[in-house]
Amino acid sequence: MSLSFHLKKHFRDFSIDIAFSIEENMAVVFGPSGAGKSLLLNLISGIIKPDEGFVRIEGREIFNSATGINIPIRERKIGYLFQDYALFPHMTVFENIAYGISHEPKNKSKTKVEELLDLMRLGGLEHRFPKELSGGQKQRAALARTLAAEPSILLLDEPFSALDYQVREKLRADLLLIHQKYPITTLFVTHDLEESFVMGENIAIINNGRLEQFGAREDVFYKPKTKNVARFLGARNIFSGIIVSLYEKAVAIENPDIGEIKALLHHEEQRMTVGEKVTFGIRPEEIMIIRPDKPIDKKVQDNLLEGEVLTTLGKGASHTIYFKVRDRDATIKIEIPNFAYRKLKLSKGKTITVSLKKESIWIIPERQAKG
Amino acid sequence: MIDLFPLYLTLKVSFVATFFSIIIGLCLAWLMARKEFFGKGILDALVMQPIVIPPTVLGYYLLVLLGRSSPFGRILEDTLGITLVFTWKAAVVAAFVASLPLFVRPARAAIEGVDKNLENAARLLGKTEWAVLKTITIPLAWRGIAAGSIIAFARATGEFGATLMVAGNIPGMTQTIPIAIYDAVQMGNTSLANILVGIITLFSFSVIYFVNRFTKGRY
Structure with a gap:
């Protein structure tokens, strides 16, 4: 699935105006804090409505200010991993993962959840509540919940920032493996330089609501186009x-x-x-x-x-x-x-x-x- | 043997009034917690009025609004055949208006306390607004909603001033416990007053005790 967009939004003291497109792979959005990285994901997903612009997934327009298209969030099929995971605290791990597929037949959704529990190394934890999980387990449970709904694109908002160094490295490797198994077009937001090099084949560098450079990892790292x-x-x-x-x-x-x-x-x-x-x-x-x-x-x-x-x-x-x-x-x-x-x-x-x-x-x- | 009618009527009026407080109050609480709209501040102040306004003033407004001489009261009576003033239904209206703000306040705070990203996560997983409300917002805010319901119920049982104005003091028809106590004291029937006061005191104490137990967080 390809994802392309051009999004504009004005606030009193900040404005964002970013456009680029990615193909079937993992692209990193890198920038300092306050650059507008999370805001960009919010605009793509529809959590915040852009002032102007468009979002296309595999050629299908899910938002376009010019034609008035604004598909509701629930129909966009966007997987979103929040920085704090946003697991439902009143549901078990199993219920969390099954939440987005509750409309499917029970035995089918059960098989799917069990498969994901296995893949995410969450076996045996399905009856726990989120507060009974470690940071890494929460992160994997949230990713499982997102993948269960079979999104067409995946937005990851600094998924490892709340974890300590060792866990982080393990989870990066995990995520790359999972991405191989589920090759979903993914936008990975981070402010960690090393992480952006490890995770992204393509890197978009954003600063102050604008795109500074977008290109292949090596090009961006070794041939920067701007001083920033x-x-x-x-x-x-x-x-x-x-x-x-x-x-x-x-x-x-x-x-x-x-x-x-x-x-x-x-x-x-x-x-x-x-x-x-x-x-x-x-x-x-x-x-x-x-x-x-x-x-x-x-x-x-x-x-x-x-x-x-x-x-x-x-x-x-x-x-x-x-x-x-x-x-x-x-x-x-x-x-x-x-x-x-x-x-x-x-x-x-x-x-x-x-x-x-x-x-x-x-x-x-x-x-x-x-x- | 004492007359149990005031107790029965008080419970009936309070249950019906609380039922409406919850239904309408939830809509108001959700609107004020999650939406921005023109006149939000005015609506908020209006709903909260019964907390600060004297009950007799509230009763007077209701009497004017619902009475036969008002356009609204006439519509009710002429086209719908409903007479409110000086019936138990008027007591329900008085109890509802008085208890509504006590429900809306904690319910609104509880909804505001639910992380918006949890609701967004549910939307992103394909859920409708109604499903989000039912499976995320209300379950996570239910302590505040439950506490609000209990306090609203308690306020409804104790309603006196507005009820007296709009429903009157008709024994066997509109006489709730608070009015019966007033009546008993006026008539010098101390033993009846003592029993009724005892019932109300025990009830009020239990309410606060259970509300406190409820509102201790789990998540």
Whole structure:
């Protein structure tokens, strides 16, 4: 099932105007809190009526302000998983899951509920009330209730935000498995960066009620189109510079704090001119530290910078290094896996050479990089 | 042997009045808890009036409204053949108007206390508004609704001023317990007054006791 929409709604101090469409897969809606993520789901589902726009599921219009179509919520066949799960507190797990299929024959709905109990690892808990469940169990019960009604699309509103880290990781894996079994077109809302990378083949980045970028996961992560996207995605190394020369599919950028940097052009539509102001950057994990005992690989021979290690920070599986370019002012954040950190014997004050891989550098022309 | 008619009449009037309070009160409580409409504040103030207005004033309004000289009273009598004033039905109307706000208040608060997302979840699962009300809103608000019903019933049994104005004090016809007590004291029949006062006291105490037990939350 495909889902496409363009929705507008004005409030006194906030407005939302977002359009995109997804095909049969899981797409993530990522944005900071207050960006309008939950509101977007409310508008799609009809819980809140949009001022203007349309919603189409598999070509069928369920809302269109121009033609006056506004199908009641109950007929939209939208599965919605609320952030707090919204399990009915006065019903057992079984009754909750069976709630949306009470019109079906009893033995049929019973089989269905039992199947879902099994799939969600809720066997033996069917007679419990929601308050007698753990957070993870509640979440799975709510998902089972939603799936029982066989929705044509699924909206998940930060489904893991109320759970602790370990449970979360397990449930993400569960959800991906369930999604394989029930390949329902899904919109997954989150403000967790890691989660959005794990869950979504496509990612929509929204901010302040507007869509900043929508595309395949890798494109969005490694080739942000706006400064905001780069910022939300945790890219700390954001600089501004001036284009000094043009090559075929590449440019050279001059920044007084770093020097001259070469970068490949990713977006077809990008047309740069010499002298143009740009914002550019690179993800911390895309920076290579050159090993002094080995010849430099051809791939990383551009953009070599020499300088010293300012500080190092251990972060679980990786280390963060703050690097200062020699004789210049730029501080660059680098993230490397622990084994590489040990091998390089890095420490504060050590002189190293790094390479900003030219294919990993993203460029945003200043004229569209507002905010 | 004391005359049990006032007790019987009081129960009859109170049950019928409470029945209407619940039916009409639920509609009002739901409307005010869940809908925004023009004149909501005025409707709210109007329904709540009997709490603050003196019962005799309320009775006077009812007498004017339902009496033979008012257009409404005439329609009732001429076309429907219903005479209200100075019958037990007038006592029901008085008890209903007086007890309605006491039902609406807790019922509205209870409905407002039901998480809207639970109702939305039910709608998203394909339920009609009526089904949502029946299976989600009312079951989750039932403590407040039950408490409101009991308090409304108690208020109906104790109704005096408006009832006296609109239904009068006709022994064997419109004489409820509160009016019978007044009557007994006026006639110097202390033993009858004591018995009736005892019944009302015991009843009132039980009401508050059970309401308190009811309203302790479970979810």
